[in-house]
Amino acid sequence: MKKQILLYGVLLGLLIVLLKFFEYKFIIRDYAFEIYAGLIALIFAILGIWLGLKLTRKKEVIVVKEILKEVVKEIVVDKSQPFVLNEKKLTELGLTQREHEILSLIAKGHSNKEIADKLFISLNTIKTHSSRLFEKLGVNRRTQAVQKGKELRIIP
Amino acid sequence: MKKQILLYGVLLGLLIVLLKFFEYKFIIRDYAFEIYAGLIALIFAILGIWLGLKLTRKKEVIVVKEILKEVVKEIVVDKSQPFVLNEKKLTELGLTQREHEILSLIAKGHSNKEIADKLFISLNTIKTHSSRLFEKLGVNRRTQAVQKGKELRIIP
DNA sequence: AAAAGAGTCATACTTTAGGGTGATTTTGTC
DNA sequence: GACAAAATCACCCTAAAGTATGACTCTTTT
Numbered sequence: 003m004k005k006q007i008l009l010y011g012v013l014l015g016l017l018i019v020l021l022k023f024f025e026y027k028f029i030i031r032d033y034a035f036e037i038y039a040g041l042i043a044l045i046f047a048i049l050g051i052w053l054g055l056k057l058t059r060k061k062e063v064i065v066v067k068e069i070l071k072e073v074v075k076e077i078v079v080d081k082s083q084p085f086v087l088n089e090k091k092l093t094e095l096g097l098t099q100r101e102h103e104i105l106s107l108i109a110k111g112h113s114n115k116e117i118a119d120k121l122f123i124s125l126n127t128i129k130t131h132s133s134r135l136f137e138k139l140g141v142n143r144r145t146q147a148v149q150k151g152k153e154l155r156i157i158p
Numbered sequence: 159m160k161k162q163i164l165l166y167g168v169l170l171g172l173l174i175v176l177l178k179f180f181e182y183k184f185i186i187r188d189y190a191f192e193i194y195a196g197l198i199a200l201i202f203a204i205l206g207i208w209l210g211l212k213l214t215r216k217k218e219v220i221v222v223k224e225i226l227k228e229v230v231k232e233i234v235v236d237k238s239q240p241f242v243l244n245e246k247k248l249t250e251l252g253l254t255q256r257e258h259e260i261l262s263l264i265a266k267g268h269s270n271k272e273i274a275d276k277l278f279i280s281l282n283t284i285k286t287h288s289s290r291l292f293e294k295l296g297v298n299r300r301t302q303a304v305q306k307g308k309e310l311r312i313i314p
Numbered sequence: 315a316a317a318a319g320a321g322t323c324a325t326a327c328t329t330t331a332g333g334g335t336g337a338t339t340t341t342g343t344c
Numbered sequence: 345g346a347c348a349a350a351a352t353c354a355c356c357c358t359a360a361a362g363t364a365t366g367a368c369t370c371t372t373t374t
Contacts, residue, residue, distance in 0.1 A: 046200075053206065100351065111304075111306075143267060143331085271359095285361075286322080
């Protein structure tokens, strides 16, 4: 926050210097003040908008205490939608493409049968995929898988 | 958007007039320009921030076409979290307290057995509740119920 | 007091999901 | 071409989930 204010101040100073400089270079003396004011207003309005946009990117801080390692980790999760796939987590978990695909279909409320029909593969295959999927996510029910998937931001 | 720009322009004009007026009233002549610039910058930065904050309040427009009544309704849903219970929908659907409670437990990934244990009631009762719940939501699987529940904002 | 709504429970039955194991086929990589 | 990873499928069995129906108890409303 202090950085922002400092940045604003410095920018304003620079701008004034710049404008004063141009004042002696060109012949825009008559409307100089209005032009300056307009320019400053424009620039700071844009900066303000940018800052405003940045401010709304709410960050949720999840504090995970790993007792075993006696280390306190802070994971900053960007909660400002829309959904951006967390590819790191995806590879970290070792989820394959197919497994990921099936997870999202599960999340959409489809039954295994429906998923099988949709992907033109056997029901058994869906079961194998989902089993492995659950194992990798450390869950044992599809509803939990969906929950975890959303939490880890690997599905929308 | 055009309103915003107009507002900015008018404000800038007013400000300049105001400042010019004060220039002849007080003796702040020496640093007048810097003060003006600073004031303008400040005001427009604040305006920008406000605008930026307003811009990020994404609104999702759901268009519901009621064919029977030949009326097109537009429901504007504010999507800028956090969860606010849509009580209207809740009563509209006729969900009872218990059913709603069970829906949220389902959404948390609990099995029927777990819910039964948690609420100290029989597994069969959970089944009856969930059945009626599904019927009211127009679904036939718990994953779909969770989806719909979130969509209708009756669960977080 | 009767009716209605909500909550509870049971029994019986069907469907879907999940776990375990093993096997075959594709596909991409060295 | 060999190898590994991914994807496919089958079979078996158990566990959950879901459907249908009927019934009992409270509580609130009429």
